[in-house]
Amino acid sequence: MMRGRSARAFTxxxxxxxxxxxxxxxxxxxxxxxxxxxQGRRGKCLANLKNLASGSMLYAQEDSKNLVVPISQGxxxxxxxxxxxxWWRLGGPTxxxxxxxxxxxxxxxxxxxxxxxxxxxxxAPTRPLNxxxxxxxxxxxxxxxxxxxxxxxxxxxxxxxxxxxxxxxxGSPALSGEVYEKRFFELFGNSYRYNxxxxxxxxxxxxxxxxxxxxxxxxLDKIDKGTGRVVLYSEPLFYxxxxxxxxLNPDLAPVRGWHKAIMTENVVYVDGSCRATKVGQLARFDGxxxxxxxxxxxxxxxxxxxxxxxxxxxxxxxxxLVRAYTDTTMVTNQQVITLLIGAALGWPGKGYQDNTIRSF
Numbered sequence: 001m002m003r004g005r006s007a008r009a010f011t012x013x014x015x016x017x018x019x020x021x022x023x024x025x026x027x028x029x030x031x032x033x034x035x036x037x038x039q040g041r042r043g044k045c046l047a048n049l050k051n052l053a054s055g056s057m058l059y060a061q062e063d064s065k066n067l068v069v070p071i072s073q074g075x076x077x078x079x080x081x082x083x084x085x086x087w088w089r090l091g092g093p094t095x096x097x098x099x100x101x102x103x104x105x106x107x108x109x110x111x112x113x114x115x116x117x118x119x120x121x122x123x124a125p126t127r128p129l130n131x132x133x134x135x136x137x138x139x140x141x142x143x144x145x146x147x148x149x150x151x152x153x154x155x156x157x158x159x160x161x162x163x164x165x166x167x168x169x170x171g172s173p174a175l176s177g178e179v180y181e182k183r184f185f186e187l188f189g190n191s192y193r194y195n196x197x198x199x200x201x202x203x204x205x206x207x208x209x210x211x212x213x214x215x216x217x218x219x220l221d222k223i224d225k226g227t228g229r230v231v232l233y234s235e236p237l238f239y240x241x242x243x244x245x246x247x248l249n250p251d252l253a254p255v256r257g258w259h260k261a262i263m264t265e266n267v268v269y270v271d272g273s274c275r276a277t278k279v280g281q282l283a284r285f286d287g288x289x290x291x292x293x294x295x296x297x298x299x300x301x302x303x304x305x306x307x308x309x310x311x312x313x314x315x316x317x318x319x320x321l322v323r324a325y326t327d328t329t330m331v332t333n334q335q336v337i338t339l340l341i342g343a344a345l346g347w348p349g350k351g352y353q354d355n356t357i358r359s360f
């Protein structure tokens with residue numbers, strides 16, 4: 001009678017070798033898997049920006065002012081009263097489209113709950129690109145309607161208060177824990193922002209207004225669409241990265257964007273092209289160039305930002321007067337406009353676009 005073979009067990013050394021091999025494979029493969037996953041997110045983000053640009057081009061063709069950037073009614077009506085610092089840098093440029101914000105900023109100091117008021121001035125039904133692209137909808141509560149506004153890598157502002165250096169924001173315990181590292185999509189209803197770099201606040205004889213040298217407030221048929229350099233929409237950290245380097249806290253450099261690339265974020269341009277854009281070295285404008293553009297030195301030249309492959313001004317497109325008001329009353333007569341832009345003979349003053357009159 002033959003004795004059956006007994007099953008041979010793994011020795012401890014063999015088991016440790018197998019575990020080590022698995023750990024080695026994971027160490028090799030996981031970064032590649034994470035990179036592949038982020039590559040997919042980057043592609044989805046670029047597709048979102050492309051869709052937003054396409055929708056904006058169609059919007060402009062039907063808009064009474066032919067504006068390529070749909071501007072919220074609240075911008076025209078001077079509804080600024082919920083926190084200047086956060087509004088100018090973050091809130092206003094996101095309100096061309098998107099959902100109603102859902103994250104509550106728990107402070108009355110900045111009067112910010114208006115962002116997530118479903119019946120408020122910044123709710124989803126009031127945003128012009130929504131009204132155009134979602135025509136026929138009776139409700140705006142289906143999250144799938146707003147997927148194009150959500151970057152899958154959106155993780156908010158870096159947790160460093162140098163990004164919002166205003167005294168009213170920096171050091172505020174009410175805001176620091178609410179704003180940083182929370183998704184833009186949840187805070188403002190939109191992961192993306194339109195190009196407001198080049199927007200100049202103007203004042204004169206109790207009249208205030210805004211003049212824009214970027215695509216904000218510009219007519220589509222006025223913009224040189226043959227160039228792939230003029231920024232239309234971008235991820236918000238692109239705006240932060242393009243401030244003059246001397247103004248950046250050294251601890252922030254090099255800065256990684258939402259997609260983990262150094263000083264690089266996704267941008268769509270007025271010709272419809274869309275690409276991950278590295279900020280690179282900022283251009284320096286000499287006096288002759290500034291004179292030709294109608295910028296006469298500080299502080300207005302600080303509104304101009306260009307790199308080797310991109311620019312935020314729309315030059316040589318004429319600048320545009322976007323809004324003029326006394327308190328909350330809109331004014332549009334020529335005398336007021338002259339007071340606002342002064343006697344500038346070049347760009348952006350010469351041949352400017354008057355886009356102040358709006359009806360909703």
